[in-house]
Amino acid sequence: MTTGTGTGPLVGCRVVELGGIGPGPFAGMLLADLGAEVVRVDRPGRAAEPDAGGPADVLNRGKRSVVLDLKNPAEAAGLLQLIERADVLIEGFRPGVTERLGIGPHDCLARNPRLVYGRMTGWGQEGPLAAAAGHDITYIALTGALGAMGAAGGPPQIPLNLVGDFGGGGAYLVIGVLAALHAAERTGRGQVVDAAIVDGTAHLLASTFAKLARDEWTDERGVNRFDGGWPFYAVYETRDGRHVAVGALERKFYRSLVELLDLGVDPERQHDRSTWPQLRQLLEKRFAERTRDEWAALFEGTDACVAPVLSLTEAAAHPHLAARASLFTRDGVVQPAAAPRFSATPSSAGRVAPAVGADTQEVFRDWGVSFPEQPGRTR
Numbered sequence: 001m002t003t004g005t006g007t008g009p010l011v012g013c014r015v016v017e018l019g020g021i022g023p024g025p026f027a028g029m030l031l032a033d034l035g036a037e038v039v040r041v042d043r044p045g046r047a048a049e050p051d052a053g054g055p056a057d058v059l060n061r062g063k064r065s066v067v068l069d070l071k072n073p074a075e076a077a078g079l080l081q082l083i084e085r086a087d088v089l090i091e092g093f094r095p096g097v098t099e100r101l102g103i104g105p106h107d108c109l110a111r112n113p114r115l116v117y118g119r120m121t122g123w124g125q126e127g128p129l130a131a132a133a134g135h136d137i138t139y140i141a142l143t144g145a146l147g148a149m150g151a152a153g154g155p156p157q158i159p160l161n162l163v164g165d166f167g168g169g170g171a172y173l174v175i176g177v178l179a180a181l182h183a184a185e186r187t188g189r190g191q192v193v194d195a196a197i198v199d200g201t202a203h204l205l206a207s208t209f210a211k212l213a214r215d216e217w218t219d220e221r222g223v224n225r226f227d228g229g230w231p232f233y234a235v236y237e238t239r240d241g242r243h244v245a246v247g248a249l250e251r252k253f254y255r256s257l258v259e260l261l262d263l264g265v266d267p268e269r270q271h272d273r274s275t276w277p278q279l280r281q282l283l284e285k286r287f288a289e290r291t292r293d294e295w296a297a298l299f300e301g302t303d304a305c306v307a308p309v310l311s312l313t314e315a316a317a318h319p320h321l322a323a324r325a326s327l328f329t330r331d332g333v334v335q336p337a338a339a340p341r342f343s344a345t346p347s348s349a350g351r352v353a354p355a356v357g358a359d360t361q362e363v364f365r366d367w368g369v370s371f372p373e374q375p376g377r378t379r
Helices: 023-033 073-084 105-111 136-143 162-187 197-204 206-213 251-261 273-287 292-299 319-324 360-366
Strands: 014-018 037-042 063-067 088-091 116-121 191-196 233-237 243-247 306-308 327-330 333-336
Touching: 014 023, 014 073, 023 037, 023 063, 023 088, 023 116, 023 162, 037 073, 063 360, 073 105, 073 360, 088 162, 105 116, 116 162, 136 162, 136 197, 162 191, 162 197, 191 197, 233 273, 243 292, 292 306
Parallel strands: 014 037, 014 088, 037 063, 088 116, 116 191
Antiparallel strands: 233 243, 243 306, 327 333
């Protein structure tokens, strides 16, 4: 590996990221947070898009930006020269696109046999839907994840795009890249990482499928342990129209909950399902008696496993998250700190995302590559 510019355990790792949206840039951001030198390659014209570069472009923080027209053979050849000096390539096009551009796995691994070639797609490189369009919601729908979320008798509830794009997609791409880098260190050989959102989402459901096999999970919404079906693992509205989250699963936590709420129920009958309809009514009535913040103050520091449901803007000010600096504000933009944390090689969120193409000449110079200038091309 070569010398990087950041801090963290991946200092010395060079990553080329072919510009895309969602899970691919998230994977690049995570690698940059971990210390890798990440160069994002954008197409001409990207700079005119409103979300390109600057403080609010959080997924591209910590990276450098170059602009290349990959349909131009000379500029595609310039990219291949960068790839010769890289440890990792990340791309998120539909299957076959990079092959048609002459920068597919065969082309790149021929130039750099140690390269880890990370591919981020929704459906994967193979299968009946591989070439079909899709988005987070369609990927998690097909895996069963979306169908398992929501209230009993109601429609499925969309979990933002956390489960598919970022959980089953970008995070799994990073896991694959790190594993392949480890293998390349041992063997001297790179490989292709096929990270499909449907695969990662299905993998995240391992525990749920295990419960289903043991008859500990019913294949319908809103009646199970972690979907709000159990009254002591659910969300309740408070007097001010806000909400608290209750997660008193274990007996000792449940006992603390019913005692602090003075519900007058026998904590030993926690798992007597015949009592659950009445228990839910009692909880709904009791939580409606006070505001969210009043309940938060009562339960703060207890083992009842009750927490206020905060908005995104409220979360950054919570004392615990503030103490850990889990979220921070830079140039008016609230964003997550680097995660996870390391004792010997601390990581950090990189610089603000640069303007698109701002680093083109610098990157080619630093990586020892001559950029093929094209007449009339504006960088």
